[in-house]
Amino acid sequence: xxxxxxxxxxxxxxxxxxxxxxxxxxxxxxxxxxxxxxxxxxxxxxxxxxxxxxxxxxxxxxxxxxxxxxxxxxxxxxxxxxxxxxxxxxxxxxxxxxxxxxxxxxxxxx
Amino acid sequence: xxxxxxxxxxxxxxxxxxxxxxxxxxxxxxxxxxxxxxxxxxxxxxxxxxxxxxxxxxxxxxxxxxxxxxxxxxxxxxxxxxxxxxxxxxxxxxxxxxxxxxxxxxxxxx
DNA sequence: CAGTTATATAACTAATGTGGTATATTTAAA
DNA sequence: TTTAAATATACCACATTAGTTATATAACTG
Numbered sequence: 115x116x117x118x119x120x121x122x123x124x125x126x127x128x129x130x131x132x133x134x135x136x137x138x139x140x141x142x143x144x145x146x147x148x149x150x151x152x153x154x155x156x157x158x159x160x161x162x163x164x165x166x167x168x169x170x171x172x173x174x175x176x177x178x179x180x181x182x183x184x185x186x187x188x189x190x191x192x193x194x195x196x197x198x199x200x201x202x203x204x205x206x207x208x209x210x211x212x213x214x215x216x217x218x219x220x221x222x223x224x
Numbered sequence: 225x226x227x228x229x230x231x232x233x234x235x236x237x238x239x240x241x242x243x244x245x246x247x248x249x250x251x252x253x254x255x256x257x258x259x260x261x262x263x264x265x266x267x268x269x270x271x272x273x274x275x276x277x278x279x280x281x282x283x284x285x286x287x288x289x290x291x292x293x294x295x296x297x298x299x300x301x302x303x304x305x306x307x308x309x310x311x312x313x314x315x316x317x318x319x320x321x322x323x324x325x326x327x328x329x330x331x332x333x334x
Numbered sequence: 335c336a337g338t339t340a341t342a343t344a345a346c347t348a349a350t351g352t353g354g355t356a357t358a359t360t361t362a363a364a
Numbered sequence: 365t366t367t368a369a370a371t372a373t374a375c376c377a378c379a380t381t382a383g384t385t386a387t388a389t390a391a392c393t394g
Contacts, residue, residue, distance in 0.1 A: 116351095123233040124352080128302075135306060141371060154353060156372055161351095175361040175370045183309035190303050190310075192238075196245060197300065199293035234382080251341060264383060266342055285340045285391045 118185040121165045126150065127158050131181060134168060138180035228295040231275045236260065237268050241291060244278065248290035 162168040272278040281288045
């Protein structure tokens with residue numbers, strides 16, 4: 115069985131998630147919107163179900179899939195430990211500016 | 225060639241990134257720390273290089289790999305469009321608690 | 335130079351994933 | 365109750381990937 119990261123590695127599955135972000139959808143809608151074969155979409159949906167990224171509700175012979183964002187929060191938590199690295203550049207600039215300002219205040223305008 | 229998402233799908237590659245987050249490392253260090261074969265690590269590093277997640281600097285016959293976080297920022301940007309979904313729940317909980325507290329204050333302790 | 339160290343690459347294997355077509359299953363509708 | 369619609373599953377082909385071992389490459393060391 116797949117991990118959330120593996121599930122997200124496939125572009126078709128990411129497009130499915132993007133569509134489900136707007137609202138829940140029937141399998142048929144996804145098939146039309148993604149211009150892919152029905153079995154293919156069903157298989158991707160199965161993967162997404164298995165990693166908990168979607169829920170299904172049965173509505174007669176239709177299945178309505180909806181996004182379940184919890185696993186994305188886990189990914190976000192992993193990413194969070196890296197975030198300072200691309201925010202660092204801004205921080206460094208910021209503290210450099212602070213230093214300069216302090217110097218100005220101490221030295222007065224020379 | 226791989227996408228950043230695909231590169232992140234492999235757990236060994238994520239462990240490499242976790243180690244490089246601390247500081248740049250030689251290939252040999254990674255081999256020791258991950259208890260994997262040297263060619264395997266080299267291949268994973270090649271993938272990470274190809275998607276721009278690491279840089280290499282040559283130091284005599286050694287190669288020092290360092291993290292390059294920019295591609296992670298892209299992932300973060302994608303995730304960002306989903307973030308409100310799991311923050312919504314927390315917000316709802318938070319405002320529910322606020323409501324309860326307000327009620328307590330009005331009713332006093334009964 | 336000869337040998338050693340560090341890393342990359344080639345060639346291979348086994349496993350797995352994506353996509354296709356055909357079919358099963360379930361429910362509604364005629 | 366037969367038929368149609370919506371979806372899932374089985375089975376197959378192909379490509380790709382993670383891992384292996386053996387070897388190439390390159391730079392330092394004695």
